[in-house]
Amino acid sequence: MKAISYRSYGGPEVLEYGELPDPKVGPDSVLVKVKAAAVNPVDWKAQAGYLDGALDAVFPVVPGWDVSGVVVQPGADVQEFAVGDEVIGYVREDFLSRGTFAEYVAAPVRTLARKPANLTFEQAAGLPLAGLTAYQSLVKALRVAQGQTVLIHAAAGGVGSMAVQIAKHLGARVIGTASERNHDYLRGLGAEPVVYGDGLADRVRALAPSGVDAVLDLAGGEALTVSPGLLAEGGRLASIADPSVLGLGGRYVFVRPDPSDLTALTELAESGALTVEVAEVFPLEKTAAAQRLNAEGHTRGKIVVTVP
Structure with a gap:
C-alpha cells in the first residue's frame, strides 16, 4: 500500500x-x-x-x-x-x-x-479526535449542564469550534477566546467572543461578573493561569494543553478512544447540532x-x- x-x-x-x-x-x-x-x-x-x-x-x-x-x-x-x-x-x-x-x-x-x-x-x-476531546472534556471532566456559563480558550480552533457547538447543545452559555478575525465565526457558532491577551480576565468578567461555571483551556500559558480567578464558586477547570492545570485544582484531559462517545458525535452531526x-x-x-x-x-x- x-x-x-x-x-x-x-x-x-x-x-x-x-x-x-x-x-x-x-x-x-x-x-x-x-x-x-x-x-x-x-x-x-x-x-x-x-x-x-x-x-x-x-x-x-x-x-x-x-x-x-x-x-x-x-x-x-x-x-x-x-x-x-x-x-x-x-x-x-x-x-x-x-x-x-x-x-x-x-x-x-x-x-x-x-x-x-x-x-x-x-x-x-x-x-473523531477533536470531537472526542471536546466531548469528553465538557461532558465527563467538566460536567457541563444546561444554564451554566462555559469559557473556552482558543474557541475557533479544531477542538474549540466543536467544543462551542457541544456546549451550546448541552444548553450552556459560551464565552470563547479567539483573535478578532475569528469573532464573527464564533458568533455564528453561538459563542460570545473575547480577544485573548492582556486584559483577558477583565473582558471575561465584564461578560460574566459572577464568574463562569466551567473553563475549558485549549491554549495553555496565560489563558490557563488567569482561569482559576474567573471561576464562580464551585466552578470547574480542565485543560488539554497543559498538565500544570493539576496544580491549579483542575483536570488534565488526554482523549481516549471510546465507541459510545464517538457514536454520540455521529448522532450530533446527523441532527445538525455539530458541523x-x-x-x-x-x-x-x-x-x-x-x-x-x-x-x-x-x-x-x-x-x-x-x-x-
Missing part, C-alpha cells in the same frame, strides 16, 4: 511517501480503506519525539489517528461492522506504528463508529505540507489529507 511514514523522530522533513506492507487484521479489528485522514497537532508532536516514554515508537511509524473510510475486511471475531460499512475512527493504540496516513489501516473496533451520513469523508475525518469546518485538503503525498500548515497554529477548522 501507499503510505506516509517516518523512520526516526523529526519534523516534516523525515516523512517519506512510498510502499509499505498492507496491515494485518487481528480478530478484534477491521481493515479500513482510508478515504481521508485529518492532521492534528499531536501527530507532529509525537513525530518529534515529545511523547517518547508515554508511547513507544515501532519504526517505521505511519502517523495519524483520525480516519474516515470503508470497511473492506472484518476480523474473525468482529460483529459490529461488515464489508462496505462507512466508518470514522480515532485509531490510537498504546504505541506509535500503524497510523491512518495510508491507503489502509487495521483499526480495533473499540476505536470506531459509523460515519455520519450527512458529512463528506473529508468532514468526517476531522470529527466540521474543513480549512484545507491535501493529497496523501503532500502530508508534509499539511503538517507544516497545522504546526503554524493559525488555521480555523481542520486540515485533511485525502487518499485516492
